[in-house]
Amino acid sequence: MAKELWKGNEAVAEAAIKAGCRFFFGYPITPQNEIPEYMAMKMPQVDGCFLQAESEVAAINMVYGAAGAGARVMTSSSSPGISLKQEGITYIAGAELPCVIVNMVRGGPGLGSIQPAQSDYFQTCKGGGHGDYRLIVLAPASVQEAVDLVQEAFDIADQYRNPVMVLGDGMMGQMMEPVEFKEVKKRNLPEKTWATVGTKGKRKPNIINSLFIEAADCHNHNVRLFKKYAEIEKNEVRVETYNLDGAEIVFAAYGTTARIVKNAINSLAKEGIKAGLIRPITLWPYPYKAIEEAAEKASVKAFMSVEMSMGQMVEDVKLGVNGKKPVFFYGKTGGMFPTPKAVAEEAKKILGGAK
Amino acid sequence: MFNDKRLRIITGHYGSGKTEFSVNYVIGLAETGKKTAIVDLDIVNPYFRSREMEPQLTEKGIRVISSSIKGISGDLPALPPEIFSVLQDTSYEVVLDVGGDKVGARALGRYHEYFDREPYDMFFVLNANRHQTSTVDGAVSYLRSIEQGSMQKVTALINNTHLCGYTTLEDIMKGQKLCEDVSKILGLPIKYVAVEKKFVDLLPKGLQGEVLPIDIYMKKPWED
Numbered sequence: 306m307a308k309e310l311w312k313g314n315e316a317v318a319e320a321a322i323k324a325g326c327r328f329f330f331g332y333p334i335t336p337q338n339e340i341p342e343y344m345a346m347k348m349p350q351v352d353g354c355f356l357q358a359e360s361e362v363a364a365i366n367m368v369y370g371a372a373g374a375g376a377r378v379m380t381s382s383s384s385p386g387i388s389l390k391q392e393g394i395t396y397i398a399g400a401e402l403p404c405v406i407v408n409m410v411r412g413g414p415g416l417g418s419i420q421p422a423q424s425d426y427f428q429t430c431k432g433g434g435h436g437d438y439r440l441i442v443l444a445p446a447s448v449q450e451a452v453d454l455v456q457e458a459f460d461i462a463d464q465y466r467n468p469v470m471v472l473g474d475g476m477m478g479q480m481m482e483p484v485e486f487k488e489v490k491k492r493n494l495p496e497k498t499w500a501t502v503g504t505k506g507k508r509k510p511n512i513i514n515s516l517f518i519e520a521a522d523c524h525n526h527n528v529r530l531f532k533k534y535a536e537i538e539k540n541e542v543r544v545e546t547y548n549l550d551g552a553e554i555v556f557a558a559y560g561t562t563a564r565i566v567k568n569a570i571n572s573l574a575k576e577g578i579k580a581g582l583i584r585p586i587t588l589w590p591y592p593y594k595a596i597e598e599a600a601e602k603a604s605v606k607a608f609m610s611v612e613m614s615m616g617q618m619v620e621d622v623k624l625g626v627n628g629k630k631p632v633f634f635y636g637k638t639g640g641m642f643p644t645p646k647a648v649a650e651e652a653k654k655i656l657g658g659a660k
Numbered sequence: 661m662f663n664d665k666r667l668r669i670i671t672g673h674y675g676s677g678k679t680e681f682s683v684n685y686v687i688g689l690a691e692t693g694k695k696t697a698i699v700d701l702d703i704v705n706p707y708f709r710s711r712e713m714e715p716q717l718t719e720k721g722i723r724v725i726s727s728s729i730k731g732i733s734g735d736l737p738a739l740p741p742e743i744f745s746v747l748q749d750t751s752y753e754v755v756l757d758v759g760g761d762k763v764g765a766r767a768l769g770r771y772h773e774y775f776d777r778e779p780y781d782m783f784f785v786l787n788a789n790r791h792q793t794s795t796v797d798g799a800v801s802y803l804r805s806i807e808q809g810s811m812q813k814v815t816a817l818i819n820n821t822h823l824c825g826y827t828t829l830e831d832i833m834k835g836q837k838l839c840e841d842v843s844k845i846l847g848l849p850i851k852y853v854a855v856e857k858k859f860v861d862l863l864p865k866g867l868q869g870e871v872l873p874i875d876i877y878m879k880k881p882w883e884d
Binding site: 308309310311312315319335336419420475476479480481482483561564565567568642644645 | 675705707708734735823826880881
C-alpha cells in the first residue's frame with residue numbers, strides 16, 4: 306500500500322479499527338479530539354459502536370463492561386481526562402481485562418495547557434490508580450510507529466489480559482506524517498473463556514470482578530498478577546538504541562522528544578562529540594538492561610534524560626544506571642519543547658564539567 | 661501571480677497544507693507591495709495554525725488577525741471584531757485561512773454578507789495523499805461539505821499534494837491528475853500548483869494552474 310498523509314490522532318483511530326476494535330467510548334478533550342471524531346465517522350461504517358459518554362468516568366466504565374464481554378475496545382483522552390479514568394483503569398487491571406487506552410499528553414498539572422507534554426509518566430508507569438498493578442505502556446515516536454503499536458496493543462492486551470496504554474503527546478496527535486498500514490505479526494492468542502457472553506445453560510456464569518473479601522484471597526490475587534507481570538517483563542521490553550558505540554554521553558528520551566535528541570546527537574557529531582540515545586519504546590516494562598549495559602561501557606561518562614517534564618523518567622534511568630555513572634536531566638514542560646540546540650548545549654556543559 | 665479577488669478564502673481538508681499555502685501566498689502577495697492581511701479563522705485545529713507565524717508575518721508588513729484571546733496556544737473559538745475591519749476596508753488584500761473541515765468552515769458563515777456584497781475567491785486546497793480526499797468522489801464530497809459549512813462556493817482548486825518531507829514528483833503529478841478530474845466534474849479551474857522550490861524545475865511545462873514555489877514554515881520541533 307502506498308503511503309498516505311495522516312494526522313496522528315486519525316491514524317491511531319484507524320489503526321484500532323484495523324486491529325478489530327469495534328467499541329469506542331470517549332469524551333472530548335484537546336489535543337486528541339480527532340480520535341473520537343474519526344471513530345464517530347468510521348465505527349458505523351464497520352458495524353462498530355462509537356459512544357460519546359457523559360464523562361470520562363462513564364467512558365472508562367463502558368470500556369470495563371465491553372472488555373468484560375470479550376470485545377476489542379478502546380478509549381482515548383488527554384491528561385486531565387486520563388486522571389478521571391484512573392479509578393476505572395485500576396478496576397480493569399484488577400479484573401484482568403484487555404483493552405487499549407490512548408493518552409495524548411498535554412501540559413499539567415490541573416487543566417494545564419493544550420500543548421504537548423510528557424509529564425504523565427509517573428501517572429502512567431508508577432500507578433495512577435490505587436493498588437499494585439501495572440499497565441503495559443507503549444511510547445511511539447512517529448505516527449507510523451503509533452499505528453504499528455496501536456494495532457499490536459490489542460494483541461498484547463489479549464495475550465496477557467491486561468490493559469495497554471499507548472502514551473503519545475499532543476504533537477503526536479496533531480502532526481501529519483506519511484503512514485503505511487501494515488499487517489501485524491500474528492500472536493497466538495488464548496481464547497476468552499472468561500468473558501461474560503452468556504452461559505446458554507451449559508456452564509457456571511463467568512464473573513468479572515476485582516473484589517476479594519478475604520485478605521488472603523486478595524493477597525494471592527496480587528501474587529498471581531505479579532507472576533504475570535514478570536512474564537511481561539521477560540517478553541515485552543522494547544528499546545531502540547542509536548549511536549551508542551563510543552558514545553561519551555548517552556541520552557535517554559522517549560516519544561517525540563527522542564527525535565529532538567537525535568538531531569542534537571547529529572549536531573554534536575559534527576562538532577566531534579560522540580553522543581548516543583536509548584529510546585524506550587515500552588515505558589513499562591522499562592528497558593533497564595539497555596541502560597545498565599550502556600552504563601558499563603568505558604566510553605560513557607554520563608547519562609542525560611531529556612523529557613517534556615520536570616524530570617520523571619530520569620528516575621528509571623537512575624535505577625538502570627545504578628550509580629555507575631552520573632545521571633543528569635534536561636527538560637521543558639507545560640507545553641514547551643526542548644530544542645535540539647539546547648539539548649546539545651546541555652550535553653557540552655556536562656562533558657566539559659566531567660573532563 | 662496573486663492576481664486574485666481581494667478576498668481570498670483558503671479552505672481544504674486538514675493536512676492538505678492549506679495553512680502552509682496561505683502563509684506562502686500572503687508572503688508572496690505582500691512582496692508585490694500590496695497592503696495585506698491574513699485572518700486565521702481556524703477554530704478546529706489546536707496546533708499548526710497561521711497565527712504561530714505572527715512575528716515573521718508582521719515583520720513583512722502583513723497584518724495578522726487571529727483569536728481575540730491573547731496568546732497563540734488556546735483552542736477557544738473566539739473570533740475578534742477586528743476581522744470586520746479588513747472585510748470592510750477595501751484597501752486591504754485579504755487571505756482568510758479557514759479551519760480544515762465543514763465544522764471549521766462554519767466560522768466563515770458568520771461573514772457571508774460580505775461575500776454576498778463583494779466577489780471573492782475561494783480556493784480548495786487539495787492533497788491527493790490525504791485519505792478523505794485521495795479519490796475524485798472523496799475530494800468532491802469534501803469540497804461540497806466545506807461549501808455547505810461555509811455557505812460559500814469554491815471558485816478554484818489548488819494542487820498542493822505532498823507527503824511532508826517525503827514528497828516526490830510522482831506525488832505532485834498524481835495530485836495534478838486528481839485536480840484535473842475534479843476540475844472536469846465541477847467546472848472549476850486549477851489556479852495554483854504549490855510545490856516546494858526544489859520541484860519547480862522538474863515540473864513538466866504547460867500544467868494547468870500557475871506554479872507557486874513554497875518554503876516550509878510550519879515545522880515540527882525537531883525540524884530546525
